[in-house]
Amino acid sequence: MSLPPLESRPCGGRYTDLVDAIGNTPLVELRRLSPKPGVRIWAKLESQNPTGSVKDRVAKALIEDAEERGLIKPGQTILEPTSGNTGIALAMICSRKGYRLKVVMPDNVTPERTQLLKMYGAEIVYSPGDQGSNGAVAMAVEMAAADASYYMPYQYGNAANPRAHYDGTAREILDELDGQVDAFVAGLGTGGTLMGHARRFKEELGDRVKIVAAEPMQGEPVQGLRSLDDGFIPPIIDLALLDRKIFVANRDAIVWTRKLLDEEGLFAGVSSGAIARVAHRIAGEMDEGNVVFIVCDDGWKYLSSGLYTLPVDEVEQLESTLWW
Ligand SMILES: Cc1ncc(COP(=O)(O)O)c(C=O)c1O
Structure with a gap:
């Protein structure tokens, strides 16, 4: 033909x-x-x-970097503070790769964001909305310090985040x-x-x-x-x-x-x-x-x-x- x-x-x-x-x-x-x-x-x-934002690249880089360095294994819980897009991207990627995901985000983000995260099976922990994303970061850091079974990629401090753009975008x-x-x-x-x-x-x-x-x-x-x-x-x-x-x-x-x-x-x-x-x-x-x-x-x-x-x-x- x-x-x-x-x-x-x-x-x-x-x-x-x-x-x-x-x-x-x-x-x-x-x-x-x-x-x-x-x-x-x-x-x-x-x-x-695929999930509609620039953060797909970053989430992929964060997870694959942790895999390459032997820091995570399937079934483990990934914890991340995010005002939405990184969480949504991580949620899709974790669901594809077999990790659990918990995101910490301000309680006043748009309802669509909550639905998108739940849609991909993520668990949401809300931080006070009036503290913005800084409040979410503080709460996630505290949770990770209290429970060593979490792996927190921490996009704010992880070189895999800018590298996703250096190598890709x-x-x-x-x-x-x-x-x-x-x-x-x-x-x-x-x-x-x-x-x-x-x-x-x-x-x-x-x-x-x-x-x-x-x-x-x-x-x-x-x-x-x-x-x-x-x-x-x-x-x-x-x-x-x-x-x-x-x-x-x-x-x-x-x-x-x-x-x-x-x-x-x-x-x-x-x-x-x-x-x-x-x-x-x-x-x-x-x-x-x-x-x-x-x-x-x-x-x-x-x-x-x-x-x-x-x-x-x-x-x-x-x-x-x-x-x-
Ligand atoms: C909608 C939106 N715009 C812009 C940015 C900023 O990108 P970056 O985190 O690379 O500075 C983000 C990051 O979360 C975002 O979600």
């Missing part, structure tokens, strides 16, 4: 297990958002990973753009995305590539991101690798999440809106070149907020607490 050639190649690979299908995500140009003809803005769609971007990356923008959560890309890009391209962090304003939380002014700097972060840190107001994150949807058809989570806002600002300061930013997750988990369907002027009035 002879078929006409496929129009959308490459297909993304052929795998015998879903865990192996993580990565190799599309890089898509957002032409309507570009402020100048010579400046191209590219979105790396990490939302296309960053290489894919370099490959797609033939090394022509002028600025890279990502959100600051654990710092894994920024550190992994910064190391790979600076190594390959030197100082001509600028690494820019999108950081929420203190007291204006954006789910998935953290303000370093809140007092906790994850151990994997080396601030010297960042060229710039740009603050994003909650309202701008929301408005830009809608812009991605309304102008480019991109259904992304709120942290991606914050990051897109910064990518657009950096693009406006350049005369030509490629700006790449990370779309960390898709919008499904945030649907209950109403953000995607309300008229834009009403979106701006939404309570900021919805986003945490």
Whole structure:
């Protein structure tokens, strides 16, 4: 049988297990958002990973690193503090690989996150919502100290987290753009995305590539991101690798999440809106070149907020607490 050639190649690979299908995500140009003809803005769609976020790569790296180092064996309980995406990714991977998973997360994350975790069989321990992700970290550290049977990958301090990007996401971007990356923008959560890309890009391209962090304003939380002014700097972060840190107001994150949807058809989570806002600002300061930013997750988990369907002027009035 002879078929006409496929129009959308490459297909993304052929795998015998879903865990192996993580990565190799599309890089898509957002032409309507570009402020100048010579400046191209590219979105790396990490939302296309199997559980819908950039954290699939990290969770896979954390578990496989522990396996390689003989730190875990099937049936063991993995414990991790996470505001959602890492937990969801770990839950899928642990269920595939035969580990139990307990996640500690703030009690005020969106209900979709709880459902996704339960769907993959994870157990949830809630920490006080008003303490944010720092409260979840503190509670998980305490639990791990009290019970040696837990294995805590601890993405905030585990080199496998940035390495997932150094070996994966960053290489894919370099490959797609033939090394022509002028600025890279990502959100600051654990710092894994920024550190992994910064190391790979600076190594390959030197100082001509600028690494820019999108950081929420203190007291204006954006789910998935953290303000370093809140007092906790994850151990994997080396601030010297960042060229710039740009603050994003909650309202701008929301408005830009809608812009991605309304102008480019991109259904992304709120942290991606914050990051897109910064990518657009950096693009406006350049005369030509490629700006790449990370779309960390898709919008499904945030649907209950109403953000995607309300008229834009009403979106701006939404309570900021919805986003945490
Ligand atoms: C939705 C979302 N955006 C951004 C980030 C930040 O990524 P990183 O932890 O690599 O700094 C995260 C991390 O948890 C996230 O869940």
